[in-house]
Amino acid sequence: MTDPIAAAFAGHGRRAALMPYLMGGYPDLETSRAVAEACAEAGADLIELGVPFSDPLADGPVIHAAATHALAGGVTVDQVLGVCAAAAARLPVMLMVYANAVLAHGAEAFVARAADAGAAGLIVPDLPHDEAAELRAACDAAGLALIPLVAPSTSPERLEAIGAEARGFVYTVSLAGTTGERSALPPELPELVRRVRAAAEPTPVAVGFGIASGEQARAVAEIADGVIVGSRVVRAAGEGGAPAVRELVGELAGALE
């Protein structure tokens, strides 16, 4: 069985793999399906699909507001899994989901639903390494990758432990803070990525949080295997729907040539 995540990181043909983030059900269910499609058409290698949650602690204002909007529109986890199933036909989908949505019905039950929907991996931003053993085992059994997150504050010892158990890729949070566009990349980022890479080898390293422009994406692509763009894409989806996302993702993909 080929690993779709490894294949995406190996076969993008650019400086790095491009992974836009979109919020399931934002601005509405149909548009989010079209946004996923637009990402695939415009050159994304993987997508991160957010499951809206009522209390998203890792997210800044744009993604938080998108989740609130989606939930107010009545979007359910099942419907977002439907978006996942449609997108998974085109490219590997990472479900970004908060721990309570996973654990409300038990780890195994959620993983089975995600696998049925064709997800390639799970990203759970409030489930740090120490709490993740049960879910990682459930994901392993179902052939899903539980993507670990590391941050600038992660100690060398933790980095070793996380790298040793990493699946899919290591999601490197570029800065101390929540998701959201920033005007500049942190100056310490190259050193952070170097440390993560050393601990995670041979697992690929992707960077997210604060990346909004083609210029920033290209700079990250110089040092990492993957570039994750979240709030900027969600903003485009809200402002101009799938056409705006297609244009934005096309620009980002072009910057990684």
Next chain:
Amino acid sequence: MSDAISPAGSLERRFGAYGGRYVPETLIPALDELERAWLEARADEGFGAELATLLRDFAGRPTPLYRAGRLSEEVGRTVYLKREDLLHTGAHKINNALGQALLAKRMGKDRVIAETGAGQHGVATATACALLGLECVIYMGSEDMRRQRPNVERMGLLGAEVAEVEAGARTLKEAVSEAIRDWVTNSAGTHYVIGSAVGPAPYPALVRDLQRTIGDEARAQILEREGRLPDRVIACVGGGSNAIGTFVAFEADEGVELVGVEAAGEGIESGRHSAPLSTGARGILHGAMSAVMQDSDGQIVEAHSISAGLDYPASGPEHAELRDSGRARYVAVGDDEAVASFRRLCRLEGLIPALEPSHAVAWLLGAGIEAAAGAERNGSTGTGLDLLTLSGRGDKDLAEVLGLD
């Protein structure tokens, strides 16, 4: 005096299946640092003495244990009230705020953040920060700011910045989330003073340690006065810090029944309540696994209670474990009964209680007959001895209660 923080064994990260640290990776080192700092501070006699002095001279500890004669007659049992309402800033919240602000200073963090619902914890934290010369930012939902204007003014006078939170229902749950987001960004130089026995480890254990002065004092006081332990220890539970601080001192006393009183709001069946221990499934909110009010998708449900201090959709994880183990039991009392008891206690005892402990008083008043009937069957009428933690005074609630007329 260093027994203001009695040792409670190690610092638990989990209470049975509950607790844990469900937070973004960025915060893990800050939680590790806090855990180490508290273990060191807790064992440091100098720190204990400094805190004990502040609690005595600044906050007003020890608080009296008051034999409520007319309430006892009404209930048909002997009732003692632990008078946390007499503390500086009007509630038990100051015990925790002073301890954590002192800890922040010890950790070299000169900026403190906190969340507040009704404003009691915000005022307590702003007070502690003014006292210790720390920068202070309090997150508060805009709806709570509107309802609790005087406390917003108090925090301003004390030099704190009140940061308005516009998300969600614009109340306590969102204020906690915003404070955590601030901490994710600024944890290097900032300490987050969480206001209840909730949140990621080590907070539930840290807050319990700082609040157990309530229970330790009360246990010694009732032994001195009555020569025996109470039959029942009763406290209201939102996040549950006054309750856990009371219960922990009696946990090893097998014959003492522990009763936590949640807010049933407009009624459990209405869905508009704040009673996660009575109704909620296991879930994760604000970094801890506990009893959480949620829908079938795991979305957190808004809590409802007339009492802003109980208006939170999760309980502290140690309460969830005490419930499951059967060591404590949890009941719920609605808005109307709480308000009626608020008024009753004013007339019976000349005490204007906060709406939060009014829930506990209401349970006592309602349950007195039931308990006496049980006692008769046991052949021991009228000898029941109860201890109830009166966690705060009701000045803050006058507008709310009088507005009902």
